[in-house]
Amino acid sequence: MVQVIQAQNVGLADLEARFGIEETDTASFFTEWLENLPEITDLEKQYLDRVKSHFLRLVKRPPLLEDAVKLVVLSPLLSLAGFYDEPFFIKSEQSIEISADDEDEIIRGRMDFLVIQEQLWLLIIESKKSSWSLLEGIPQALTYMIANPNQEKPIFGLVMNGSDFIFLKLTKNSKIKYALSDQFTLLKRENELYQVLKILKNLSQILS
Template sequence: MVQFIQAHNVSLAYLEARFGLQQTEGEDFFTEWFDALPEITDIEKQYLDRVKTNFMRLVKHPPILENAVKMLVVSPLLDLAGFYGEPFFLATEESLEIALEDEGEIIRGRIDILVIQEKFWLLVIESKRASFSLLAAIPQTLTYMLANPNPDKPVFGLVTNGEDFQFIKLIKQDKAKYNLSDKFTLSKRQNELYQVLRILRKLSQSLS
């Protein structure tokens, strides 16, 4: 009998056991989040300051749901990073299934935002409500990234709850390996959306 598993219920231990997923500690595996990042303009910084102000204002009136996070924070970042134009295409609420035939299990989920170039997956974005921990979102996002139909190409992920942001890189070639960036947060005095945008722009420029 086939067992259906929802992606949001998947743990890192499950992914390690079923897919052989491994986290690598080598800094050279995921340099895209810190090496040679493009600069952003003062006008873009001013806009990101407004994005931060708008979000922090909403924090005073919980709950802040996923759609608000996507509208207020994720959408402006994707626009500024260049993901709304050619050669990229955005898919939202993309359904997927991963079948583990030997185990008799099928994982089901729905990707919040998927950035595609032609047929190649580039960036998986999972947004959560503001009270949600990124630690709980990372296994779900990795599950979606493992479903990438082009295993010879790396795929990147971004998890956010509007306040915190963390990037993921996954390669599936011989063994499924991943690593995480540092976590960026709006709770600091400096606006770390600047750095998040620089990373997203680096990805859009290097992947286009």
């Protein structure tokens, strides 16, 4: 009998055991969040200052749930980065199922936000409750990224909870490898949404 495991219950150790996934610290593996980042305009900075202000105002009245995080923080970022324009289109709550070779287990889950271009999963956005640690979302995001049918191109992701952001990159060659960016947060005096937007813009240029 096939056992079904929900994606939100999968940890990094499960992914390592089932799929041989490996984290790499090779500096050249994930340069997209560091190098050749586009500049953003003063108007975009002003808008991002408002986004930060709106979020910090909302967190004073918890709970701030997933839909509010998407509306207040994620949607403006995707819009400014060009993910609502051609050649991209958005699908949300996408179902996935994956199983390892010779395993009687299926991992099943639903993706919070998915950016697709020409039927390829290119950027996966996993937004969590603002009170959740990003560490809880990383294995789930990686599970969805492993399920991507495209074996040739790198897959990028973003795990966020409203105040904190981590980018991911995964490749599926002879081995499945992934790496994480530094963590960005809105709990600093400087607005780190500037850097988050630069990275998203860079990814939109790469993926288009």
